[in-house]
Amino acid sequence: MAVVESPGRQKVREAMDSAVGDMGAPSVVVQVQDDDGTWFGSAGLADTVTGARRVPGEQLHSGSISKAFTAATVLRLEAEGRLSIEDTVDDWLPGAMAENGYDGARVTIRHLLSNTSGLFATGMALELQRRINIRSAFAEHRFDVYQPEDVLKIALSQPPVYQPGEAFLYSNGGFAFAAAIVEKVTGNSFESEVDRTIVRPLGLTHTFARPRQETGYRGRHPRAYSKVYLKEGVRPEDLTADNWPSMMEDPSLPPMDTTESNSSWGWGAANVVAPLDELIVFVNAMITGSLLPADQHRRMWTTVSTEGAHWLANTRYGLGLYELTLSNGLKLRGGTGQGPGTCTLVMGTADGKHTLAVHTNNDWVSLPVLDKIIEAEFGASGFQLDL
Template identity: 70%
Template sequence: MTEFESPGRDGVRAAMDTVVRELGAPSIAVRIQDEHGAWFGSAGSADTVTGAPRVPGERLHTGSISKAFTAATVLRLETEGRLDLEDTVQDWLPGSMDGSEYDAAKITIRHLLNNSSGLFATGMATEIQRRAMFRSAFDAHRFEVWPPAEVLRVALSQPPVGAPGERFWYSNGGFAFAAAIVEKATGNSFESEVDRTVIAPLGLRHTFTRHREETGYRGRHPRAYAKIFLREGVRPEDVRPDNWGELMEDAGLPPLDVTEANTSWGWGAANVVSTLDDLTTFFHAMITGGLLPERQHRAMWTTIPTAGSHWIANTGYGLGLYELTLSNGLKLRGSGGQSFGTCTLVLGTPDGRHTIAMHTNNDWAPFPILDKIIEAEFGASGFALQG
């Protein structure tokens, strides 16, 4: 144990040791908040070269947890009378979907935020596969900046998976369109509006939304290690949600250090940097209604089923976050974010009294790793992928 470690919680500590020793995680860091206060524990190394330990207050690329920040920003703008969840993409961004198979007049902001817009899974876009999903390609393109227009174009580059409101289908592109609507409705940058409406009111001193060309963390952070790459020679056009696992490169290859990289491809969906402490504060507010009025809070937690979507089983998706039912029936609320070399998860009981926030600096075994921690803390497993 380091000087930063909290005593107790032997089950969680044993689980952390197991995921490093047996599942190959470079490290795991966990922060728990309950009636006894805050607890922090870790295992493994923040940097596999120097052996530096994980410590409280590290800055983390939160991946898709960013979606909850985007949704909260939109809902705050609704309270200010700037927009309405039932406004359409056409209302705010006329012509933005012209030339595609999508009907901007039928896709509402609500559809964008609860992943029922009909937009395909943006990560399956051929352009993203070509520029980021091969080890060599990632290294060659890691610092390229994606302008907003390009992010929106890629989000429309494949046909719809359904009509607006018909089904859940996880899509980064919906949150890029939401970010563009935020800018149109306010006349300000999306990043500054997230800060004004969410980060500043909650006092999240170590949280920020990366600007387009930014690649850093503005503070101490773990290294990020990636192995989820396609085999060299695979045709990007052949990659689908139901076969991508079969097309991955040899799992025995060493990880690639991807710590320094541009994340503008994730505009609105995956570009928030935060800490486990700040994320605990943020999700406590999201779970309990500490930031939003009752109407918007209720809208955020009005969930739709995710069954049949190649996503996480036993979940209902709200606006930018979700409710997960564990194998023992316990419901937890929060969100997770996986990106290159990083995976973060925050979950709490519906009363907000018991919250767990965790991070592992790898992308090749995050869900089994995090599930072991959940089981140790809550007595039941929660993560499984569905068809």
């Protein structure tokens, strides 16, 4: 397939070239939807071995943008009268949270979807770190299949950080519980309900929630390259806020190709595969309210502060998506998702008329790449970690 590059947007092209030439990203693609139509640009290689270029329509692992699909599915079920986001976990999964100090009678679905449930940051679970965050361990466990009960157990493997509703803390585990509730309410698989409530109504013909046994894609896709790992021999339980930089691998080591791997550990939180153009359709529907009824749309964008949570600065979190305020005061709405060797962003203005989508097939300079391109497109930065 020939690469179809759009003319113009010199600042964006310079940012993409800098991401590859100066920052070391294997590649980056950008797609913009605005009043002038669709713009597409790329830099670098989809495959550093074959030399294949990036092209429009590639399927991508959307990472945590999947959380928005989960939230939208739940809100569609609420609109159908089948649940309320004020229902508790125990209303649908009695006793499922009765471990390690959690109380499912106090955690609502709204808490799960807004990252205010009190669940700890699931990515820090020792079980996941031992299997994913060490290079040799990833190679050994990359095709492990996690059943729903495995994911829920990991989500509860450390005690609560806050009381329900007390504060924001980003946690994949809340979205796993939401997926389990979807299955209990409907009697269908979570993946099929994402398809019924979101994918088919929006006409997303190349988007799917990856079933837990699948390890790849259903169409053309870039390779994924990762080199964010702990040193061999490091025990994750020995990491602290002070010593972790010294525990990381030498950044000059070559990246690992992580393209084919199982993402069932991210059930409900990080398992949707989609191309950029369809992610733009989905996020625009969430921004404008064209898919959700007015009550559910309002609930999705009833946001909470993320300040002090060691997450993304200048943001407020809704249900599965967030609002970012740039340094010039412009507010964008959308989401980002990162996984081993891949990072995706889709954000747009609140009127749904100007949407930016970015993907880079790496995980070691992903956030700086995104911020550079946001600044090039919208004239201001603001995408950074709040540490």
